Amino acid sequence: MxxxxxxxxxxxxxxxxxxxxxxxxxxxxxxxxxxxxxxxxxxxxxxxxxxxxxxxxxxxxxxxxxxxxxxxxxxxxxxxxxxxxxxxxxxxxxxxxxxxxxxxxxxxxxxxxxxxxxxxxxxxxxxxxxxxxxxxxxxxxxxxxxxxxxxxxxxxxxxxxxxxxxxxxxxxxxxxxxxxxxxxxxxxVEDDSVPPVVSNCPAHIYEVLEPSQTSLIITWDPPTARDDSGLPVSLHQTHSPGDQFTAGGYELVQYTFTDAAGNEAVCEFAVTVYPNGVNIDTQPPTVPPTVYCPAVSYTPPIITVYVENEATSADYNFTWPTGATDNDGVTPTVIASHQEGIQSFPIGFHRTAIFYYDTSGNRKDCYQNILVRRQGSAPTPATVINCPQNVYLEIPEGTSTRVCWEEPVVTDDAGNPIAATLWQRRLHSGAEFFINGNCNEQFVGNTFYDYYGNVIRCGFSVTIRAIGHENLPGQWTQWYNRDRPGGNCDCDTTPSTACSNGEEPIDVQCETLAGDDWLTVGLIPSAPEKRGQVAYCCPRIGFYCWNRWNALYGQQCLDYRVRFKCPLQ
Structure with a gap:
């Protein structure tokens, strides 16, 4: 009205x-x-x-x-x-x-x-x-x-x-x-399992009071988040830039972004204000070897729980690993994703988070992996059909585009769908990709577990480049071959000294030691039915080819080299 x-x-x-x-x-x-x-x-x-x-x-x-x-x-x-x-x-x-x-x-x-x-x-x-x-x-x-x-x-x-x-x-x-x-x-909404992506999450903030002060006004650049569903995300925050913080201990600042499907992404950091004359402690706690730290760990699950008969979940007595210590002599505080005690876990893979905080707010992020499965072995082997090929697009700088693919499906060897749980999906088909600068690269991974604990993966790369990037004036560096294809990957990353003037490279060339361009090896236009190498190549990061994803297609990363085009002085 x-x-x-x-x-x-x-x-x-x-x-x-x-x-x-x-x-x-x-x-x-x-x-x-x-x-x-x-x-x-x-x-x-x-x-x-x-x-x-x-x-x-x-x-x-x-x-x-x-x-x-x-x-x-x-x-x-x-x-x-x-x-x-x-x-x-x-x-x-x-x-x-x-x-x-x-x-x-x-x-x-x-x-x-x-x-x-x-x-x-x-x-x-x-x-x-x-x-x-x-x-x-x-x-x-x-x-x-x-x-x-x-x-x-x-x-x-x-x-x-x-x-x-x-x-x-x-x-x-x-x-x-x-x-x-x-x-x-x-x-x-009911099919959305991907949480929002958080950008610009601040690091731990340490401040020391002047002799006459009892508190400080602390500011920071607030984080933001986007959801690939295309819908806006809601935000709940515990503090705001410009809030006042007093000395003694620490305060946790949390920004919780939630999409329409209820998937959450959290940005969390500590603000620690010390009295005048106190030394700043930036050392996180030391944790026991029964958990995986840091957060990124591809170690197989360490705890296996079996369901009874045809049940789809199992109870497990979840406990927090003890034994963490800190240099100040005080036992760290534990915050975990699950409460201690009997918890019901559905069939599939679960990564539980355990965060250890010392008295200054320094945090160690750790994880326990739990696999819930049926007894015995799968009656039929599982495989992924229609796993997409790599995607390479060029669009005008400063714009965006939606990239579409057919979502993969887990089947048996006869092509019939089988009982499997989706543990991780990094992006949905139709996700919007922005081109800020000269490149945007994403690895799109789908990880499934069947009811017998077998892992099934589908992975491919999406690389978005700015139109006309190859025409930018600049000077090419030497070729770099900083890594070999053994181990986790052939990762020829961008060296910080690639450009003598300290600027970010404006273009990159990635090829095998035999001289084959990475796109030719990755997309194989002459044989689209054949799987190419899962990799991506961007100026700001260099070249990445992960063996664990290429092994799905019976291949290992080849040996690649890279060179960078630097802006003219």
């Missing part, structure tokens, strides 16, 4: 209070044809226990320019439940020259300008139809209004966010605009 801010809350959000939701913002001007920049104090939300709730989604930001003679609904959504909405009305007096010269103040009232619409159908790599009730207006000047619109109800929309605009014009030339976003997910 025009004239007041509108708060929409249901029973689920009764513990959330929205503050400073603006009333209608009306700006009247005598003459203007240019859009008007409008600013306002953004609303905030708090839980009843004083925790700040981040903005889940918003239609506009302060400082946005609005067309003259427009009436726009601005919406803020908190925690995907509570809504603050208000109208911004830009009125410009229009003087009409005619035999019956008249003058009318713009006065439009929207009856049903839609809020943002989220489709319940995924687009995958195509489009889906989306319907809505078309907006209408009441014109205070009288007479009829014409309307121009960018989309019709029932139009087909691709994955992502598309803005729909309705522009109403009355007989005096006054205009009013209704805008809303149509949001289409890439993948069905």
């Amino acid at each position: 025009i004239g007041q801010g509108c708060l929409e809350q249901d029973d689920l959000s009764s513990s959330i209070n929205i503050m400073e939701c603006p009333n209608v913002i009306s700006i009247n001007m005598s003459a203007s044809t240019s859009p008007i920049s409008v600013s306002w104090e953004e609303p905030t939300a708090m839980t009843t226990d004083g925790k700040r709730i981040a903005i889940f989604n918003q239609s506009h930001s302060p400082g946005t320019s609005f067309p003259v003679n427009s009436n726009t609904i601005v919406t803020y959504v908190f925690d995907d439940i509570s809504v603050c909405s208000f109208n911004i009305v830009i009125n410009v007096k229009q003087v009409i020259s005619s035999p019956d010269a008249c003058e009318c103040e713009p006065n439009f009232t929207f009856l049903n300008c839609p809020l943002n619409i989220t489709s319940d159908q995924p687009a995958f790599c195509g489009t889906v139809p989306v319907n809505w009730t078309e907006p209408t207006v009441i014109d205070g000047c009288g007479g009829s209004s014409s309307v121009e619109k960018t989309h019709e109800p029932g139009s087909e929309f691709p994955a992502g966010v598309t803005t729909v605009t309705y522009t109403f014009t009355d007989s005096f030339g006054n205009q009013s605009i209704c805008e809303f976003d149509v949001i289409v997910p890439v993948v069905a």
